Amino acid sequence: MNNIDEYFEHRQTVRQYSDKPIEPELLNHMIEAAANAPTTGGMQLYSVVVTTSPEMKRRLAPCHFNQPMVTDAAAVLTFCADFNRFEKWCVQSGAKPGFRNFESLVSAMLDATIVAQQFNTIAELNGLGCCYIGTTTYNAQQIAQVLELPQMVVPVVTLTVGYPSPEAKDAIKAERLPLSAIVHSEKYRDYTPADITAAYAEKERLEVNRQFVKDNGKQSLAQVFTDVRYPQSTSDTYSRLLRDFIAAQGYAFPE
């Protein structure tokens, strides 16, 4: 189990890919293996849309703010919450489906995310590199248009997948908070100011992050997150768009 242990400790996101395509059999095999991941009530409330054609990658790219991974990676996998298939099965089987609500959407989102992460692990163990594209729920409606997603299908996470380019090997492993900052024993122990200082001290000390603060003309690393990367106005806007899109896809929000 030693090299496996090592994998989990040293894995990292890969954003730079070689031109080498992924063998279709390997891609299918990995998705099939990932589908053995746990799923809500055995229902598999997800679909995976696999994009490998240059034309479709080009059309997806603007939905992800033209991040280069989308066109550079051999494959782009869009993992969608999907009650469409299950609902059709119910209707066809003389059953009355009742899944057009928020709780069902959450279950399907969890299913889609779990299978995506299982795929991510399997692909990395097979020598591929992956990157989650965090903008999937920002522009869910545009993605749905490009991929022709019907009602009850909502894109949740996107993974770009490909063989790493030589430069990718030089990437610095992303820093992580100390274990004590993320684990709570028996009950949640809320953070004191000293806990917060300790939790983020190493992150703030890293040269790459200090440079990040300087480059953005900010006083603290946290300000880069709040003012540059995730400003409230942006995330409020995307909240409304996402809510509207989810409702348009058929999942009613409770009144």
Added chain:
Amino acid sequence: MNNIDEYFEHRQTVRQYSDKPIEPELLNHMIEAAANAPTTGGMQLYSVVVTTSPEMKRRLAPCHFNQPMVTDAAAVLTFCADFNRFEKWCVQSGAKPGFRNFESLVSAMLDATIVAQQFNTIAELNGLGCCYIGTTTYNAQQIAQVLELPQMVVPVVTLTVGYPSPEAKDAIKAERLPLSAIVHSEKYRDYTPADITAAYAEKERLEVNRQFVKDNGKQSLAQVFTDVRYPQSTSDTYSRLLRDFIAAQGYAFPE
């Protein structure tokens, strides 16, 4: 990589546990390794509450409809979407956090789910058995009370973890839809009635599922899902409760 391949193809959920406790060092080591999973913007928007005391497991049990795994497993891990820690860091660093919205909650839910699935894989590779408890978002408010979750912390998924009991070895591997039923090439190809029949044929044919239909006095397997396991009235009710709880925890839904 062969035995790893085999693991991903044959893994299964474990609901029956031996009395053997999990070594605390192993548990910590596994959570630490899981925390190398990808996370939104490197923010680690989650917390893990680890429950091992019999008293706390007893208190959690009713939140999960007294499913026996909660008290039988050596450990119960509640993975929470958590912007509390990050928000406190922002305020302490002179940054103005703007995360009290739906899009931010979704990001934190994805983070919590991804790290949970990474933990699930690592634990299973270490010889432990795990079970996702799908009721976490149903009774999120009660869980929050028991675990004393503050504002901006929402429980998303729960894993029970323990060494499998001898009976667990006899469990039947959960059936999965054929790959063609979950994968779409380039664009979503909506399902014809024949596609649906083909997708669910094997599931419906299984003896265990036929018995399930009979035991519940239903005409089809789908009716067991719609009428018995996931009736609309229940999931509508839980949708409202979840929406109210999320808002009470500080994540505003868009008006």
